[in-house]
Amino acid sequence: MKRDDIITEIRGFNRFYTNILGLLDQYIIDSGYSLTEARILFEISKTETCTANKLCSVLDIDRSYMSKIINKFEKEQLISRNTCNSDNRNIEIHMTEKGKTVFHNLENNANKQIENLIFNLDTADCEKLIGSIRTIKKYFSRATKNINIRPYKEEDVSYVIDRQLSLYESERHFTTDVWKKYLTQGVIALVENFDPQKDCMFILECDQNPAGCVAITHTKDNAAQLRYFFLEPELRGLGVGTDLLHKALDFCREKKYSHVFLWTVSAQETARKLYEKAGFEITETSKNDNWGIPVLEEKWELDL
Amino acid sequence: MKRDDIITEIRGFNRFYTNILGLLDQYIIDSGYSLTEARILFEISKTETCTANKLCSVLDIDRSYMSKIINKFEKEQLISRNTCNSDNRNIEIHMTEKGKTVFHNLENNANKQIENLIFNLDTADCEKLIGSIRTIKKYFSRATKNINIRPYKEEDVSYVIDRQLSLYESERHFTTDVWKKYLTQGVIALVENFDPQKDCMFILECDQNPAGCVAITHTKDNAAQLRYFFLEPELRGLGVGTDLLHKALDFCREKKYSHVFLWTVSAQETARKLYEKAGFEITETSKNDNWGIPVLEEKWELDL
DNA sequence: AGAATATTGTTGACAAATTCAACCAATTTA
DNA sequence: TAAATTGGTTGAATTTGTCAACAATATTCT
Numbered sequence: 169m170k171r172d173d174i175i176t177e178i179r180g181f182n183r184f185y186t187n188i189l190g191l192l193d194q195y196i197i198d199s200g201y202s203l204t205e206a207r208i209l210f211e212i213s214k215t216e217t218c219t220a221n222k223l224c225s226v227l228d229i230d231r232s233y234m235s236k237i238i239n240k241f242e243k244e245q246l247i248s249r250n251t252c253n254s255d256n257r258n259i260e261i262h263m264t265e266k267g268k269t270v271f272h273n274l275e276n277n278a279n280k281q282i283e284n285l286i287f288n289l290d291t292a293d294c295e296k297l298i299g300s301i302r303t304i305k306k307y308f309s310r311a312t313k314n315i316n317i318r319p320y321k322e323e324d325v326s327y328v329i330d331r332q333l334s335l336y337e338s339e340r341h342f343t344t345d346v347w348k349k350y351l352t353q354g355v356i357a358l359v360e361n362f363d364p365q366k367d368c369m370f371i372l373e374c375d376q377n378p379a380g381c382v383a384i385t386h387t388k389d390n391a392a393q394l395r396y397f398f399l400e401p402e403l404r405g406l407g408v409g410t411d412l413l414h415k416a417l418d419f420c421r422e423k424k425y426s427h428v429f430l431w432t433v434s435a436q437e438t439a440r441k442l443y444e445k446a447g448f449e450i451t452e453t454s455k456n457d458n459w460g461i462p463v464l465e466e467k468w469e470l471d472l
Numbered sequence: 473m474k475r476d477d478i479i480t481e482i483r484g485f486n487r488f489y490t491n492i493l494g495l496l497d498q499y500i501i502d503s504g505y506s507l508t509e510a511r512i513l514f515e516i517s518k519t520e521t522c523t524a525n526k527l528c529s530v531l532d533i534d535r536s537y538m539s540k541i542i543n544k545f546e547k548e549q550l551i552s553r554n555t556c557n558s559d560n561r562n563i564e565i566h567m568t569e570k571g572k573t574v575f576h577n578l579e580n581n582a583n584k585q586i587e588n589l590i591f592n593l594d595t596a597d598c599e600k601l602i603g604s605i606r607t608i609k610k611y612f613s614r615a616t617k618n619i620n621i622r623p624y625k626e627e628d629v630s631y632v633i634d635r636q637l638s639l640y641e642s643e644r645h646f647t648t649d650v651w652k653k654y655l656t657q658g659v660i661a662l663v664e665n666f667d668p669q670k671d672c673m674f675i676l677e678c679d680q681n682p683a684g685c686v687a688i689t690h691t692k693d694n695a696a697q698l699r700y701f702f703l704e705p706e707l708r709g710l711g712v713g714t715d716l717l718h719k720a721l722d723f724c725r726e727k728k729y730s731h732v733f734l735w736t737v738s739a740q741e742t743a744r745k746l747y748e749k750a751g752f753e754i755t756e757t758s759k760n761d762n763w764g765i766p767v768l769e770e771k772w773e774l775d776l
Numbered sequence: 777a778g779a780a781t782a783t784t785g786t787t788g789a790c791a792a793a794t795t796c797a798a799c800c801a802a803t804t805t806a
Numbered sequence: 807t808a809a810a811t812t813g814g815t816t817g818a819a820t821t822t823g824t825c826a827a828c829a830a831t832a833t834t835c836t
Contacts, residue, residue, distance in 0.1 A: 174602060175590075178605065179586060181608075181609060192486065202793075204793080220813075220814065233794060235815055236794095279476075288711050297607065300604035300607040303604040305488055308492055308589060311495065312491045534825090536787080536823090537822080537824075560784095560830080560832085561785075561831050
C-alpha cells in the first residue's frame, strides 16, 4: 500500500469519525449544555485537584472562555470554588452534589448512545472493535502528547528512584531491601560522582511531567554502561522508548565510547525488544535470587 | 470483556479522537477558512453536479447558513453558480480555477499533517493501522447511514435489473446474453404477475437511494422462492443484508409459507454466510455453464 | 386549469459560541 | 525591590450558527 493511499484512507476516516462524533454530540447539545461544557464537566469530575488553568491546558480552551463557563457552572451551582492555600492565585474547583447528578445524567445518556451504536455487535465483533480502537490509539497517541527529552536536574533524582522502585515492585515483584538499596545507592552514586564527559542521565517529559529516564554511567575501566532505562506504562509502544534509548546511544557516540553494555532481566519483554532493535546482543546470563523473586539476568552488548 | 467496559473504552476513544481531530483542524483554521467552510469546499470539489441543498443534507448544515457561506465563496470567486435547466429552483455550483487552487492548498496541508502523524510508522505498522481503521468504519458505519427497507415501486424495476447485471458482471463474470435475458425476464415476469398475497419485492434504501433488493416469488406449486437478493458493495458487512433477508423471511411467515428455497452460486461467499446464519441448508447442487463462466449452483432450503 | 402544497434558496434579526485586549492580584525571578 | 510571570476576570468585538419570514419555482390534488 502506497503512502499516499494510507493518507487518503486516514483522511477518509477522519471525515467518517467527524460524522460519528457529530451524531453522538447531538444528545449532549439537546441536554442544554454545549459540547465544550460537557467536556469541561467531564474533566472536572475526573481531576482530583482541579483548577481552571489545568482545564485550559488539558482541553486546549482559551482562559477567558473557560472563566465564563466556570462562572456559569457556579451560578447554576454545579461546582464550588475555593482559593488554594499554598498559592492564592489558584482556585480549586469541586463538583457539588447537584453537579454530580447533572454530570451523571449526561454520562448515562452518552453511554446509552454507545450502547445503541454497538447494539447488533456480538462478542467477537466487540473484541475486534476494541482491538482496532487500541491499535489506532497506540499509533496516534504520540501526536497528542508533548514529548521532550532533556538532561536531568537535581529535582529529578527522587522521581528516578521512587518511580523505578514502584514500577519494579508492581511489574517485576522486586521487593527486597537489598534491591531497594542497590537501586537507590546506584542512582545517588551516579549523581554524586557525575562526570559530564563520561556520564549522562536524560529525563523524558510528557506534557511537562517526567515520564521516563535513561542513563549512561562509566565503569572503573571506563566502559559505558546503560542503566535506569524505564518508561511510564502509558507511553510504551509509541516509539518514545526508542527515542530515549537512542538519546543515550548518541551520547556514547559523541563521547567516543566504542562499546556499551547493560544488564536487564529476561522478563523485561518490551525493553528487550528495544535493545534488540538497536543492535544489542546477549553475551552473558546469570541467575539472581536477591531481588525478591528469582530472575535470569542478561548482559546485552553493542559495538558502536 | 463486559459490555460496560466496551462502552467506556469507546467513549475514551471518542475523547481521544476528538483531540486528534482538533489538532488537525488547527491547520485548516489557520488557513483563514473555518472547519465548516473547508468541509463544504471538500464536498463541492468531489460532487459532480453540486447544489446547495445536496451540501446541506450531506454535511447536515442549515440551509440559511449554507446560503451565506456559498455567497461568501462566490464573492471570493472560489465558485461560480448557474441555475439548472431541468429545474429552475436548483442552482448548480462549480469550482473556479481560483477555487481549485485554494482547495488544493488546503488539501496539501492536510496531507502533510497526516504524513507527520504517521512519520515514524513502518510498513507493517501502517498495515495494522489501516486494518483497524477499516474495522471501526465497518462496525460504526451503519450508524451514519439512513437505512430503510420498503416495498418496491414501478420505478425501481430498472434499478433492480441493471444493478444486478452490472454487479454479476463485475463480481461473478456472468456475461452471456442467456444470463442477461434470464435475469431481466425473471424480474419483469415477477412484476407483471405480481400477487401481493404470494409475492413481495423489497428495496433497501440508503440515504434515500436504492441500495439493495430482495424478493419472494411463488412457484407453480405455490412454494416460496427467494430471489434477486443483492446489496451495494459498500453496505456489505454492516448487518444490513441480514435485515433485508429477514424482511423477506418475515413476509413468508406472514403469508403462512412453511418453507422457502433459493438458488445461488457457491462463489457468493457473503450471501451464503447470511443464508447459513438464517438457518438455510444446502439440499442440492448442480453445474451450470450458461452464464459465461462455469459455476456450481446450490439450492438452499429453510423450514419456517 | 387552478388552488393548495412542497421544494430550493435568500435575507435580516438574533442568539450562542469564541476570541481579544486590557486588567487585577499573587507569586517568582532577576 | 523592580520586573516578569502566572492564574484569573471582564467587557467589547467577532465569528458562528439558528430562526422566521419570504420569494420563486415546481408538484400534487381536485
